[in-house]
Amino acid sequence: MIIATWNVNSIRSRMEHLLEWLQNFGPDVVLLQELKCQNEQFPAEPIEDLGYNIAVHGQKSYNGVAILSKTPIEDVVRELPGEGDDGSARYIEAVTNNVRVASVYCPNGQDIGTEKFAYKMNFFDRLKIHMESLLTYEEKVVIAGDYNIAPTDDDVYDKVKFRNRLLTSPEERGKYKALINMGYIDIVRAMNPADKVDNTSLFSWWDYRQGSWDQNKGLRIDHLLLSPQAADVADKCGVDRDLRGKQRPSDHTPVWCQI
DNA sequence: ATGGTAGGGATCCTA
Numbered sequence: 001m002i003i004a005t006w007n008v009n010s011i012r013s014r015m016e017h018l019l020e021w022l023q024n025f026g027p028d029v030v031l032l033q034e035l036k037c038q039n040e041q042f043p044a045e046p047i048e049d050l051g052y053n054i055a056v057h058g059q060k061s062y063n064g065v066a067i068l069s070k071t072p073i074e075d076v077v078r079e080l081p082g083e084g085d086d087g088s089a090r091y092i093e094a095v096t097n098n099v100r101v102a103s104v105y106c107p108n109g110q111d112i113g114t115e116k117f118a119y120k121m122n123f124f125d126r127l128k129i130h131m132e133s134l135l136t137y138e139e140k141v142v143i144a145g146d147y148n149i150a151p152t153d154d155d156v157y158d159k160v161k162f163r164n165r166l167l168t169s170p171e172e173r174g175k176y177k178a179l180i181n182m183g184y185i186d187i188v189r190a191m192n193p194a195d196k197v198d199n200t201s202l203f204s205w206w207d208y209r210q211g212s213w214d215q216n217k218g219l220r221i222d223h224l225l226l227s228p229q230a231a232d233v234a235d236k237c238g239v240d241r242d243l244r245g246k247q248r249p250s251d252h253t254p255v256w257c258q259i
Numbered sequence: 260a261t262g263g264t265a266g267g268g269a270t271c272c273t274a
Contacts, residue, residue, distance in 0.1 A: 061267050
């Protein structure tokens with residue numbers, strides 16, 4: 001089965017691209033972020049017509065995450081347990097086809113040192129606690145989404161420019177590394193060692209501004225983190241750059257793996 | 260240091 005993650009930057013603005021991609025690529029599970037709509041505004045019908053079940057955690061204007069799956073979606077969880085709901089729809093988890101999957105939209109953080117940056121750090125602490133608990137079940141788990149962190153200098157187009165900036169600071173990278181050190185596998189990087197691939201081919205996000213896409217000035221900030229049990233049976237992965245080159249694209253492109 | 264582009268939805272906020 002193929003599990004893909006994609007930050008669509010507004011589901012309603014991206015329907016044409018999404019439907020075309022579902023039809024042509026046909027991933028079994030799709031983890032979406034930045035829906036920017038409420039549950040009742042989610043355009044479910046055309047997606048269901050392509051054979052997908054849907055679980056949505058929407059929010060007006062901001063955030064919003066969803067799970068699409070060709071197999072039934074069970075045991076849906078719509079927030080990170082423990083801390084209570086702060087109103088941000090950034091997490092949805094469920095079991096489908098014997099795999100526990102989650103779509104996560106980690107906070108951007110605005111600027112280092114701001115209140116929003118502190119919120120981002122706290123979100124990662126909460127995420128870590130939850131992901132740690134999931135490991136104890138020894139299941140196939142795939143937690144994927146927009147982590148808003150470029151894990152290393154290999155994941156940015158200019159490591160000098162991005163020294164200690166938002167998305168690349170040591171504090172942010174430490175939070176990401178903590179997830180990896182617990183035992184989760186960044187499957188795209190694991191299958192594409194930095195010294196053996198063209199790292200720019202793994203970028204998942206390009207700023208809308210200053211012609212970033214045309215100059216391939218991108219970052220790798222969308223990740224699929226797999227439990228050992230999932231990574232053991234993973235055999236393929238990829239980045240669908242094509243969608244970033246379309247008319248009126250999302251600023252992110254889909255990333256996927258096959259298990 | 261600033262501002263550049265996009266989306267939502269309200270005349271600004273978030274990214």
